[in-house]
Amino acid sequence: MSFVKSTAFKYIPILVFAVIIADYFFAIASLGSVAEVLRQFAVVISNIALGLGVISLLRIHGRNVQRRLEGRWQYSIVTIITFVTVFILGTINANGAQYTWAFNHVYTTLQQTMYASTGFFIVSSAYRAFRARNIDAALLLIAGCIVVFTNAPIGEVIWSGFPVIGDWLLGPGQLPGYRVLMLIAGFGTIVYAYRVITGNERGFFGGE
């Protein structure tokens, strides 16, 4: 296994990278076919990762229950029972009434609740952060207020200048900064690709 990890696994990323990159830059029919197959492999691997996730989840939560991990094993039981129930319902009939009910009345409701709670946390974060302690913070505060009023119709009612300034801030005002950040993110991704193909990125080998 060590030989496989150190040799074969090292050269597979290089090979895949070479084919995909070459397909992007060069118009070679045979290369295109190979690249297609590799892309389909990528999709298949993503699907396998879903199954891997299920196995890992059940294994870890099963172990929590088995060891009666304090403060957690009860929730692990709930996780396992919920998973098995929905899995069986979905396998029997993914469009069935019971499965749809579980989706609509449990999953949907909980998801929306958790996402909605974000609004409260944003306000409490802003109450703490939007304080004019110094000139930079004051500018941030003013810009923040203008953008808030730009987004809300009441802003235009209060003052017609809010949308004008706000749209400028959201457009030319912040575009240069955002473009630079996106450019840098792109450079970072290229570095990561280089590290993968040169075998310096060992992260997905389990750290070995």
Next chain:
Amino acid sequence: MQKKKNNEMILKDGRIVAFVLLFGSFVLYYLFTRMMEQGKPFKIRTLAPLEALPEAVGRCAEMGKPIFYMPGIGSSLSLSSGAYILAGITILGRLAHFAAKAGVKLRLFTVTIDAMPLIQETIKTAYAVEGKVEEYSDDNIELIANQSSLVSRYLGAVQRESPAAACLIGYLAYESVVLAEAGNVVGAMQISGTVNLYQIPFLVASTDYTLIMEELFAAAAAVSGDAGAVGPIAAEDVIKFVSLGIMILGMVLAPLGITFLVDLLGL
């Protein structure tokens, strides 16, 4: 590039310059890596969030509280999140080292199933290096099913265990503001870092230290210290200067109606 009569390879239109720039970058990365291997000392500048890690652990040790870590959501195999999660796990290694040394409990929450072996290995190795492998426990690493479940689990854990410090470093989405605010409620010192552009304002506003965009990669490179990590970061500085030069040139030429640069880059 002309199509050759015997139908040999042709470069697609509009990609010649991209091809040259990409492989030029790779050559540069290789050269800088070799320079570093041969002893040239490229040094990544001091990153305040990285310097704050021992301070965070020290705070936890004083208060007798645990430190929380969340390496982001998504999959380590994904193009969009993988690199950042792996960078977060590299930084986790350093934090685990400090935590092991100080005897501080390190609690980790993750939804990244495929990175679990790496996370466990990283923390275990840090404890082993400090000679405290018996203090390592898998029970401190919690795998949670999905993003929303992570939010509720983390919120509950923060309320019950009141960590003195928390680190949110990796690929973060909407949960970043919720988790950061949860830490603020209990007065935790917080260090964050992500490449997700639209989460950075929330993190800057809610946490004490933030690694912004590429600083995450730079921090991971600084932690690992090896030539293959630091060399390319150093080479990137050259690439950034070149990009800056092209932008300035473009800014000068564009108002004059000279489209040479645009045409060149569009080749």
Next chain:
Amino acid sequence: MANQTIFDRLDKLDRRIYYWLIVIVIAWPLVSPIGLPITVKPSSRALYDGLTAVQEGDVVLIDIFMSVSTWPECMGGLVVETNTLIDRGARLVYLGNSVDVSRSWERLNELVPRLGTLEYGTDVVFLGYYTGADAAASQMAVDMSSIFPADHFGTPIDDLPLMSDANSASDYAMVLFTAEGEVKWIQQWGEPYGVPVAGMGIAMKGSALAPYLASGDIFGLAVGVRGAAELEKLAGMPAAATTTMDAISSTHLLFVILIVPANLPIIYNKIKGGS
């Protein structure tokens, strides 16, 4: 503690107070709408103009990336897009990278009953969930059937007449993204094949999507609940997003008002000469 001034109390205001204020100011306009006017932004207008320029028979790909949690922000806009495209006689292909995409599809059908009147397989197809993100989008641009051998309901792709006309990027008139996932469509369909890309983003992503709009990588953009409300106004079909805008107004106003008590302690300390 005994010598706490009002400013000290404001500095450490119990968050439950403003949480309850938020609940009240959100609920009130929903119960008793105000009806403030909404001005349409150029980016939303550009998106709508792009939709109305679609020709009869054009195939449009719609990526429902939103999860159920982002319905309030994006579902309204998706409803308008669907109605507008049906009016134009476009043929629609839906898919999604979110695990609850089937739920979003059902919800869309509830809100757009006309979808059910279209001939499935000829005028509309729901391909369902896919994984692989960028790799999948890249492969779909070349051969959709390699990623979707069957649609969400298990019908083989070869049995769907629409898909025989729409198997690669060049067969599509445009791609519409919803909530997120725009980058893969821009990179894998827009740039290599010149397929027009546009869509809706969640409010958080408004700033992040602006560079793509400015550079022309996307031709239109409607952001958040406001974007959905603007689309509803343009289409002349006010619905949930329009109603929600009043709650947006009241909440944003509260937000700005709360900044005053948040800053009073700082002003007080500065006047006192302290830090």
